[in-house]
Amino acid sequence: MTIKRNSVVSLGILLSVVGGLVVMGSCGGSSSSTTTTTTTPPPTLTNLVSLSVNLGLTGDYVDGLFTSVEVCAPGSTTNCTTIPDVLVDTGSAGLRLLSGSLGTVSLPSVTDSSGNEIQECIQYVSLAYTWGPIAQADIHLGGETASKAAVQIVSETPSPATPPDSCLSAGVNGAFPENSASALGANGILGVANYGPDCSGCTLASNEIPQYFVCPSGNCTIANVPSTGIVTNPVSLFSTDNNGVLVSLPNVSTGGAATVAGTLYFGIGTESNNGLGSATIYAVDNANNFTTTYSSAQYTDSFIDSGSNALYFLDANTLGGNIECAYPNTGFYCPASTLGFTVTNSGINGTSGSFSFNIANAANLFSTGYAAFNNLGGDSGTSPSTDYFDFGVPFFFNRNVFVGIAGTTVPNGVSAPYGYWAY
Amino acid sequence: MKTTLGVLLMLALGAAPAGAVLGEYESSVSLDQQTMRGQDRVTSAQGYTLHQITAASGGVVSEYVSPQGKVFAVSWRAPLIPNLQQLLGSYVEEVQKAAQAQTHRRGAPLIVRSKDFIFLSGGHLRSFHGLAYVPSLLPENVPAEVVR
Numbered sequence: 001m002t003i004k005r006n007s008v009v010s011l012g013i014l015l016s017v018v019g020g021l022v023v024m025g026s027c028g029g030s031s032s033s034t035t036t037t038t039t040t041p042p043p044t045l046t047n048l049v050s051l052s053v054n055l056g057l058t059g060d061y062v063d064g065l066f067t068s069v070e071v072c073a074p075g076s077t078t079n080c081t082t083i084p085d086v087l088v089d090t091g092s093a094g095l096r097l098l099s100g101s102l103g104t105v106s107l108p109s110v111t112d113s114s115g116n117e118i119q120e121c122i123q124y125v126s127l128a129y130t131w132g133p134i135a136q137a138d139i140h141l142g143g144e145t146a147s148k149a150a151v152q153i154v155s156e157t158p159s160p161a162t163p164p165d166s167c168l169s170a171g172v173n174g175a176f177p178e179n180s181a182s183a184l185g186a187n188g189i190l191g192v193a194n195y196g197p198d199c200s201g202c203t204l205a206s207n208e209i210p211q212y213f214v215c216p217s218g219n220c221t222i223a224n225v226p227s228t229g230i231v232t233n234p235v236s237l238f239s240t241d242n243n244g245v246l247v248s249l250p251n252v253s254t255g256g257a258a259t260v261a262g263t264l265y266f267g268i269g270t271e272s273n274n275g276l277g278s279a280t281i282y283a284v285d286n287a288n289n290f291t292t293t294y295s296s297a298q299y300t301d302s303f304i305d306s307g308s309n310a311l312y313f314l315d316a317n318t319l320g321g322n323i324e325c326a327y328p329n330t331g332f333y334c335p336a337s338t339l340g341f342t343v344t345n346s347g348i349n350g351t352s353g354s355f356s357f358n359i360a361n362a363a364n365l366f367s368t369g370y371a372a373f374n375n376l377g378g379d380s381g382t383s384p385s386t387d388y389f390d391f392g393v394p395f396f397f398n399r400n401v402f403v404g405i406a407g408t409t410v411p412n413g414v415s416a417p418y419g420y421w422a423y
Numbered sequence: 424m425k426t427t428l429g430v431l432l433m434l435a436l437g438a439a440p441a442g443a444v445l446g447e448y449e450s451s452v453s454l455d456q457q458t459m460r461g462q463d464r465v466t467s468a469q470g471y472t473l474h475q476i477t478a479a480s481g482g483v484v485s486e487y488v489s490p491q492g493k494v495f496a497v498s499w500r501a502p503l504i505p506n507l508q509q510l511l512g513s514y515v516e517e518v519q520k521a522a523q524a525q526t527h528r529r530g531a532p533l534i535v536r537s538k539d540f541i542f543l544s545g546g547h548l549r550s551f552h553g554l555a556y557v558p559s560l561l562p563e564n565v566p567a568e569v570v571r
Binding site for chain 1: 479480481502503504505506507508515516518519522523525526527528529530531532533534536541542543544545546547548549550551552554567568570571
C-alpha cells in the first residue's frame with residue numbers, strides 16, 4: 001500500500017517534469033528539450049480502480065458490483081488496510097464499512113460539540129438499514145485520496161443495539177440490519193451517487209431529520225452534526241477528478257458470465273480516459289430521478305442504480321401476467337421465453353434516448369451459478385400508478401455510464417443542477 | 424419480551440401508543456399528525472377523504488378514509504421511510520415477514536401482495552415512496568389506482 005502511494009507521488013513528479021518541459025518547448029525552448037519529452041514514457045493514469053461482478057462474500061450475490069478500498073487513519077501511511085469486496089453503489093453517497101473489515105486499523109470518531117459520538121442510521125428501500133458511529137479516515141481509491149472523510153462504521157454489536165424508532169421503519173422485526181458480511185454480502189458500501197453529502201440539511205441547527213444521532217447514556221436524539229461528520233461521496237472530496245465517475249463494464253452473453261471485470265474511472269472529462277465522447281446527458285430532477293417512457297406511459301420516478309441487482313420495472317400484471325417467478329425466486333420475472341423491451345429515458349434537460357433490453361427466465365439464470373447477467377428482471381411496483389424503472393447492474397454491461405455529481409460543471413455546458421447520468 | 428420492548432420504546436420516545444391506523448377509524452389519523460408533528464391537509468375526493476400530513480422532517484404521508492370513516496390506504500413520498508409500525512398497525516407483520524424473506528433481491532423495492540393486503544416500499548435514498556392498502560376496504564367505485 002505504501003509502495004503504491006509512493007509510486008503515485010513519483011508519477012506526479014514525472015508529470016510535473018513533463019509539463020515543465022512542454023511549457024519550455026512552447027515558449028521557444030531548444031529542440032533538445034522537445035526530444036527529451038518524446039522519449040519520456042507516457043504516464044500511467046491512476047484515476048481508476050478495478051471493478052468485479054462476482055458472487056460476493058455470501059457466494060450467492062447475483063449482479064453485485066464490487067471493488068477494493070484502502071483506508072488509513074487520517075494522515076497516516078502505516079495505519080492502513082485494503083478492504084476487498086466493497087459494493088459499488090451509484091445510488092448512495094459515502095463509504096460504509098463493517099467494523100470487522102478494518103482489522104487492526106483504528107480510526108478516530110467524530111463527535112458533537114459536547115463530545116458525544118455521532119451515529120448514523122441509513123434506511124434502504126428494502127427496509128434494510130445500516131446503523132453505527134461515524135469515524136474519520138483517509139480513503140484511497142487508485143491514485144485518488146479523500147482526506148479526513150467521514151465513514152460510517154457498522155457492526156453486529158452497536159451501542160445502542162438498534163437505532164431510534166424514527167429510523168426503524170418496520171420495527172425490530174421488520175427493518176433488518178445490514179451489519180455483517182452474511183447480511184450485506186460485502187465488506188461495505190462505496191456510495192458514488194449524483195450528489196456529495198448523504199444528507200443536505202443535517203448540519204443545520206434546526207435539523208429535524210432523523211438520520212444522524214447522539215446517544216448519551218443510550219438515549220438517542222437528533223444530532224447537530226459538524227460538516228466534517230457528514231458521510232459524503234468520496235469522489236467529491238478528491239482534490240482532482242472530483243466531478244463524477246465513469247462505470248465501464250464489458251458485455252456479457254445472454255447466458256450470463258461467471259464473473260466480469262471492469263473499471264471505475266474517477267472524474268468526467270478530466271483525463272484522457274474519462275471523456276464523455278458521444279454520450280447523451282440525462283440531467284436528473286431534485287429527487288435524482290428521470291422519466292422512462294414505456295408503451296406510451298411515463299414513469300417519472302425512474303433511476304439508474306448499481307446498488308440494485310436487477311432491472312426492476314413495472315409489475316407482472318401490467319406486463320400481461322404469468323411471468324412472476326415461483327417461490328423462492330418471487331419478485332423476479334420468469335417468462336417462458338425471453339422477452340424484449342424498448343424504453344425511452346428523458347432527462348430534465350430535454351434529452352431523450354431509447355434503451356433496449358431483454359428479460360430472461362430468472363430461475364434458469366440462477367441455476368447456472370453465474371454472477372453476471374444482463375437480462376435479469378423483477379417487479380418495482382403494484383400497478384402502473386406506482387411502477388417505475390430501476391436500472392440496476394444489468395444496465396451497466398456493454399456501456400460506459402457516467403455519474404455526474406450535483407453542483408459540478410458539465411463538460412459540454414449542459415445545465416444539471418441536481419447531477420446527471422450520461423451514457 | 425417484544426411487547427415490553429415496544430412499550431419501553433414508546434415510553435422512551437414520549438409518544439402515545441399510536442393504535443393501528445390502516446384498517447382502523449379516522450380518529451387514528453390525528454395521532455399520526457401528532458407523532459409526525461406535521462400539518463394535516465384534508466380534501467374530499469370522489470368516494471373518500473384524503474388526509475395529507477406534511478412531516479416536520481420533510482415529505483408527505485397520505486391517509487385515505489372511506490365514507491364509513493375507516494382508513495383503507497396510506498401512502499408516502501418522503502426523504503425517509505415513515506414509521507410503518509404506526510401507519511400499518513397489525514398489517515406491519517406481513518411487511519416484516521416479507522422483508523425477512525427476501526432472497527436474491529438486493530437494493531430492490533419491497534412488495535407484498537397477499538390476499539387482502541398490498542404493500543410497496545419503492546424509490547431510493549433521499550427519495551422514497553410507497554403505499555399500503557386493504558382491497559376489501561376500498562369504498563364502492565373507488566379503484567385501487569387512486570392510492571399513489
